[in-house]
Structure formats: C-alpha cells, structure tokens
Amino acid sequence: MAQAHTSTAPGGGSPPAFADATRDETSLRRFLHxxxxxxxxxVEQRAAGLATRSIKKASKLWAIDTAISMVDLTTLEGADTAGKVRSLCAKGRRPDPEVPGVPSVAAICVYPDMVATAVDQLAGSGIGVASVATAFPSGRSSLKVKLEDTAFAVEQGATEIDMVIDRGAFLSGRYGQVFDEIRQVKAACGDAHLKVILETGELATYDNARRASWLALLAGGDFxxxxxxxxxxxxxxxxxxxxLQAVHDWHAATGELxxxxxxxxxRTTKDAVRYLVAVREVAGERWLDPRLFRFGASSLLNDLLMQRRTQLSGHYSGPDYVTVD
Known part of the structure; x- marks a missing residue:
C-alpha cells in the first residue's frame, strides 16, 4: 500500500517541510499561491509529445495487464442494484474467465449503500472496495452529513473512500475550509485509504489544479x-x-508516496497506454503500481480485454467475446 502518513492537522502531523504552510489560513494561502x-x-506540448510514443509489441501485453490491475471498476448510477454490483464484482475477480493469466482489477467502486454487497462478493479476493462519499458528486452538503456519509461507507466495509472537495469553497479562496474538510474526512476513514476528487473540469486552470493537488496532499489525501x-x-x-508532478515533488520533499x-x-487501451507513459515519464517507474496509480473507469476494461486477446491470438477479438457492461 502507499506509505502511511499522519494527519496534517495544523500544529499536528504535518511533514516538517510543510509545517509552516498549514499553520493557519494566511499561511496556507501564501503557500498555495x-x-x-x-x-x-x-504542459500541453509535453503531454501531446508523450502521447505519440509507441511501445514495443513485447511490452504491449505487460502494459495491458498493468492497466487492468489498476482499474477501479465503477458503477455509480441511481439505478444500481445489488445484482448489478454482484455481476461487476464477478467481472472484477475474473475479468476474462476463458483466458488464463488475466489479473483482477484493483477495486470495485460503488455508492455507500452497495458497499456491503461488494464486500460480500469480494471476500478473500484482495480486491479493494471503494465507495464515493461526501455528497458525491456535487460535494454540496454540511460537513456533518459528509462525515456521516464517510463513516457509513467505512462501517459497511469500504477499504477506500473517494471524496469530493467543495469546489465552490476552493474557487472562492476558502482554502482553510477545504483543508479542514479533507482532514476530517481522512480521520473518519480510519484505516481506509482516501482519494480526494478535485473535479479539475470545474477548476478551469492548471494553476488551480496544482493548488488543489497540493492542498489535498497537505490535508492527508492518499490519492x-x-x-x-x-x-x-x-x-x-x-x-x-x-x-503526477505534484506527487513526485511531494515525495521528493517528504519521502511519502x-x-x-x-x-x-x-475508454480505450490506447488511452490507457498514454497515461502509463505519462506516469513513467513524469512521476517515475515506482508509480507504475496499482497502489499508486488507478484508472477510474467502467468501459475501459472491455477494450483492454479485447486488445489482450488480440495480442495473444494475433487477430482482433470483438466485443462479442467479452462481457460488456
């Protein structure tokens, strides 16, 4: 698992390199800005350049298997049923039952009320059970409700919590409020790992994405x-x-992963490979590990399985040969 670390409450467990940054609201603002x-x-040119890189055929199967092992297989719909979650768990355990050697996925991600079903289906598999919480996807609720949402998911057996930050508070410059919410949700997670969702599409700029990344890291987010x-x-x-640059720089400053x-x-194997290239080139090879990099996806797994069969057989295997969600 990612290296354990302590809470970053002001005056408490902040890494020494950043203790001053989290002392108060003014210090936090000064650090982030x-x-x-x-x-x-x-950054756009570098991303585009790395996206054109090809990988050798001998490495293609390794890349596909690595990507499969990094998938958080996800269903987050209002119409989700226990039956759908059970089917998803079965697919996560054995993504392609007819082909030997296919790795299982990293986690199954569901709403809190579906966690118990997933826990039951995944017992003994080593696959994580992730749950969204904190008034997903908007994050618009009271801190009390967000903490109760998190606590319920953990009580049901979730091993990972995916929380959303209050983008309105962040964009209004209320960094201390966002920091404190992440810190308190982290405490409510207990032994469960915390993934902090930034919703970068609403943050609008790369500078905001960088600030939000560092804010989440300072507050104790595992991902x-x-x-x-x-x-x-x-x-x-x-x-x-x-x-990726943020977690690389965090590790350089603190030793924490x-x-x-x-x-x-x-959605496609080509997309996944592009992200794996970025991981290697920006963060480093040690991040090519499901403990440190995940894909949040529902349809990606199907294409990875089809491309895997193609690599093994030498001819294209269409969607009729794998289960389609």
Whole structure:
C-alpha cells in the first residue's frame, strides 16, 4: 500500500517541510499561491509529445495487464442494484474467465449503500472496495452529513473512500475550509485509504489544479483524483501531468508516496497506454503500481480485454467475446 502518513492537522502531523504552510489560513494561502505557475503551453506540448510514443509489441501485453490491475471498476448510477454490483464484482475477480493469466482489477467502486454487497462478493479476493462519499458528486452538503456519509461507507466495509472537495469553497479562496474538510474526512476513514476528487473540469486552470493537488496532499489525501466522471471535461493528459508532478515533488520533499487517479473519459487501451507513459515519464517507474496509480473507469476494461486477446491470438477479438457492461 502507499506509505502511511499522519494527519496534517495544523500544529499536528504535518511533514516538517510543510509545517509552516498549514499553520493557519494566511499561511496556507501564501503557500498555495507561492507555488510555481504552470506553463500551460509547455504542459500541453509535453503531454501531446508523450502521447505519440509507441511501445514495443513485447511490452504491449505487460502494459495491458498493468492497466487492468489498476482499474477501479465503477458503477455509480441511481439505478444500481445489488445484482448489478454482484455481476461487476464477478467481472472484477475474473475479468476474462476463458483466458488464463488475466489479473483482477484493483477495486470495485460503488455508492455507500452497495458497499456491503461488494464486500460480500469480494471476500478473500484482495480486491479493494471503494465507495464515493461526501455528497458525491456535487460535494454540496454540511460537513456533518459528509462525515456521516464517510463513516457509513467505512462501517459497511469500504477499504477506500473517494471524496469530493467543495469546489465552490476552493474557487472562492476558502482554502482553510477545504483543508479542514479533507482532514476530517481522512480521520473518519480510519484505516481506509482516501482519494480526494478535485473535479479539475470545474477548476478551469492548471494553476488551480496544482493548488488543489497540493492542498489535498497537505490535508492527508492518499490519492488525488481528477474527476467524478459526472462533469466534462473529466480526466485529461495535461491535467494528469500536473497532478503526477505534484506527487513526485511531494515525495521528493517528504519521502511519502501518494497516488494519482484519473477518472472519466478513459475508454480505450490506447488511452490507457498514454497515461502509463505519462506516469513513467513524469512521476517515475515506482508509480507504475496499482497502489499508486488507478484508472477510474467502467468501459475501459472491455477494450483492454479485447486488445489482450488480440495480442495473444494475433487477430482482433470483438466485443462479442467479452462481457460488456
């Protein structure tokens, strides 16, 4: 798992390098606005350049299997049923039952009321049970409700919590409020890992994405996540570059490993490979691990399985050969 770390409450467990940054609202604002600005043209050019890289055929199967092992297989619809969650769990355990050697996914991600079903179906599998919380996807509720939402999911057996930040508070410059909410949700998680959803499509600028990334890291997030998947644009390569750079720089300053999860709009094997190249080149090879990088996806797994069969057989296997969600 990602390296454990203590709460970043002001005056408490902040890494020494950043203790001053979280002392009070003024210090937090000064730190976040003191971060180097993002060169928008530069990050977009680098993302586009890395996206053109090809990988050798011998490495293609490794990349596909690595991507499969990083998938948070997700269903977050109002019409979700226990039966749908059970089917998703079965697919997560054995993504392609007819083909040996296919890794299981990293986690199944569901709403809090579906956690118990997922926990029952995944017992003994080693697959995580992730749950969205904190008034997902809007984040518009009281802190009391958000903490109760988190506590309920954890009580039901969730091993990972995906929370959403209050984008309105962040964009209004109320950084201390956002920091405190993340910190308190982290405490409510207990042993569960916390993924902090920034909803970068609503943050509008790369500078805001960088500030939100650092704010989430300072407050104790184990992962920073691009999106809920409910807002467009969702994950993009350039904004994921910004977030990967943040966890790389965090590790350099503190020695702590934190993860990144792009979510929404990643549908093809080609997309996944582009993200894996970015992980290696921006954060580093040690992040090519489901403990530190995830894909939030529902349809991506199907394409990965079809392309995997193609690699093994030498001819294209269409969607008729894998279960389609």
């Amino acid at each position: 003191g971060l180097p600005g993002v060169d928008a043209v530069g 920073i996540k691009t999106s809920t998947g409910k807002v467009s644009p969702a994950a993009t390569l350039p904004v994921t570059h910004v977030m 934190r993860g990144v999860k792009p979510a929404g709009g990643i």
